[in-house]
Structure formats: structure tokens, C-alpha cells
Amino acid sequence: MIGIAGTDEKLEMLKSKFGFDAGINYNTTENMVAAIKEAAPNGVDIYFDNVGGSISDAVLFSINKFARMVICGAISAYNNTELPKGLSVQPFLVKNSALMQGFIVSNYAEKFPEAMKQLSEWLAEDKLTYTETVVEGFDNIPTAFIDLFEGKNTGKMIVKI
Ligand SMILES: NC(=O)c1ccc[n+]([C@@H]2O[C@H](COP(=O)([O-])OP(=O)(O)OC[C@H]3O[C@@H](n4cnc5c(N)ncnc54)[C@H](OP(=O)(O)O)[C@@H]3O)[C@@H](O)[C@H]2O)c1
Known part of the structure; x- marks a missing residue:
């Protein structure tokens, strides 16, 4: 992983x-395509995508046959003022x-009670690992939100009111 x-x-x-x-620091890596190939010499079967943009484009060069890409978010694109020019994904999807x-997440709203129960059990049993970044004070909500785009949080960003 x-x-x-x-x-x-x-x-x-x-x-x-x-x-x-293994991990790849996208801020200090010049060639993400090469870094992903090096970290995953056998290719990528599953990519959980939170960011979109050039990082996700680079992953496409390493996907395996029948790879699955779960598109959770595209934070690199949320502040774009123009339509981004990225790779066309179709050739990668077809070839592989x-x-x-x-x-x-709200697609699964009817399963929230079941999820809360299961996640609570896993938490109690120490089977779930998490981190939080807690910011104090209602007035700091905008700063906390903006900080997400600069990676200042290391865990789930929580504002304590
Ligand atoms: N599908 C859904 O239902 C759903 C629900 C909630 C959230 N989401 C999405 O899931 C993703 C994660 O959300 P989260 O609330 O858990 O936030 P998070 O991962 O705790 O925080 C966002 C992180 O994104 C990274 N980031 C910021 N700008 C970036 C960029 N331009 N390129 C690459 N990475 C960047 C930063 O870390 P670094 O230091 O690594 O840059 C930052 O810490 C977001 O895309 C969000 O929109 C989806």
C-alpha cells in the first residue's frame, strides 16, 4: 500500500x-510518473483518489489490467478558475x-446507522486508527477550511466550538 x-x-x-x-512526497518529487513506477513496480490495482489533477494523471501510467479507481475527491481542482487541461483517461481505461x-458519501445515507455501530465497535476494539487536527474557536472556521488546501492538517480537521 x-x-x-x-x-x-x-x-x-x-x-x-x-x-x-511506502510513501511519495508529491511536493519534493520531480517526476511523479517515475516515482510511482518505482514505488509500485508490479503496478497499481486500486487507486483511492482524493486529489485529482497531475498526481492522479501520473498514477494512470502505472495502472494494471482491471485496475479500479475510486474517485472520492479532487482537492487539487476545487480552486481552479479555468477548466484544467489534463490527460484524457479513456485510452488508459480501454487499454487496461x-x-x-x-x-x-450521502449515496449511502441509509447505511449510516449501521456504519456508526460498526465503526464504534472497531474504535472500542482499537481496530481503527485515526488522527485529528483540532482547531479551537468558531472564528477559526474559515482559517481551518483554507488550511485544508495548504495541507496544514495532519488528521481530520475538526473545529472545536
Ligand atoms: N466523496 C465524498 O463523499 C467526500 C466526502 C468528504 C470529503 N471528500 C473529499 O475527500 C478528500 C479528502 O477530504 P478530507 O476532508 O479528508 O481532507 P484531508 O485529506 O484531511 O485534507 C485535505 C488534504 O489534501 C491535501 N491537499 C491539499 N491541496 C492539495 C493539492 N493541490 N494536491 C494534492 N493534495 C492536496 C493536503 O495534504 P498534503 O499535505 O498531502 O498536501 C490536505 O491536508 C477531499 O478531496 C474531499 O473533497 C469526499
């Missing part, structure tokens, strides 16, 4: 706390018979 993040501290946490095998699907 390989994680991509913006600081070496976050990569260290991915490995030491969350069980990732790969699947790309987005989702919104």
Missing part, C-alpha cells in the same frame, strides 16, 4: 501509524479494462 502526501512528516505517519509500505467510479 503506497500513500502520496505533501510532507515527509505525513509520509512517516502513513508508514508508522497507518501501515503503509480499468474502472473509474466516483461516489458521494
Whole structure:
């Protein structure tokens, strides 16, 4: 399992706390295509995409046959003022018979009670690992939100009111 993040501290946490095998710092890596190929010499079967843009484009060069790409978010694109010019994904999907699907968590709203119960149990049993970045005060909500785009949080961003 390989994680991509913006600081070496976050990569260290991915490995030491969350069980990732390797990490790539996208801010200090010049050639993401080569770095992903090096980290995943056998290719990528599953890509969980939170960011979109050039990082996700680079992953496409390493996908395996029947790869699955879960499109959770595209934070690199949220502040774009023009339509981004990225790779065309179709040739990669066709060549690899790969699947790309987005989702919104509310699609599964009817399963929230079941999820809350299961996640609470896993938390109580120490089977779920998480980190939080807690910011104090209602007035800091805008700053906390903007900080997400600069990677200032290391865990789930929480504003304590
Ligand atoms: N599908 C859904 O239902 C759903 C629901 C909630 C959230 N989301 C999406 O899931 C993703 C993660 O959300 P979260 O709330 O858990 O946030 P998060 O991952 O805790 O924080 C956002 C992180 O994104 C990274 N980032 C910021 N700008 C970036 C860029 N231009 N390129 C690459 N990475 C960048 C930063 O880390 P670095 O230091 O690594 O840059 C930052 O810490 C977001 O895309 C969000 O929109 C989807």
C-alpha cells in the first residue's frame, strides 16, 4: 500500500501509524510518473483518489489490467478558475479494462446507522486508527477550511466550538 502526501512528516505517519509500505512526497518529487513506477513496480490495482489533477494523471501510467479507481475527491481542482487541461483517461481505461467510479458519501445515507455501530465497535476494539487536527474557536472556521488546501492538517480537521 503506497500513500502520496505533501510532507515527509505525513509520509512517516502513513508508514508508522497507518501501515503503509511506502510513501511519495508529491511536493519534493520531480517526476511523479517515475516515482510511482518505482514505488509500485508490479503496478497499481486500486487507486483511492482524493486529489485529482497531475498526481492522479501520473498514477494512470502505472495502472494494471482491471485496475479500479475510486474517485472520492479532487482537492487539487476545487480552486481552479479555468477548466484544467489534463490527460484524457479513456485510452488508459480501454487499454487496461480499468474502472473509474466516483461516489458521494450521502449515496449511502441509509447505511449510516449501521456504519456508526460498526465503526464504534472497531474504535472500542482499537481496530481503527485515526488522527485529528483540532482547531479551537468558531472564528477559526474559515482559517481551518483554507488550511485544508495548504495541507496544514495532519488528521481530520475538526473545529472545536
Ligand atoms: N466523496 C465524498 O463523499 C467526500 C466526502 C468528504 C470529503 N471528500 C473529499 O475527500 C478528500 C479528502 O477530504 P478530507 O476532508 O479528508 O481532507 P484531508 O485529506 O484531511 O485534507 C485535505 C488534504 O489534501 C491535501 N491537499 C491539499 N491541496 C492539495 C493539492 N493541490 N494536491 C494534492 N493534495 C492536496 C493536503 O495534504 P498534503 O499535505 O498531502 O498536501 C490536505 O491536508 C477531499 O478531496 C474531499 O473533497 C469526499
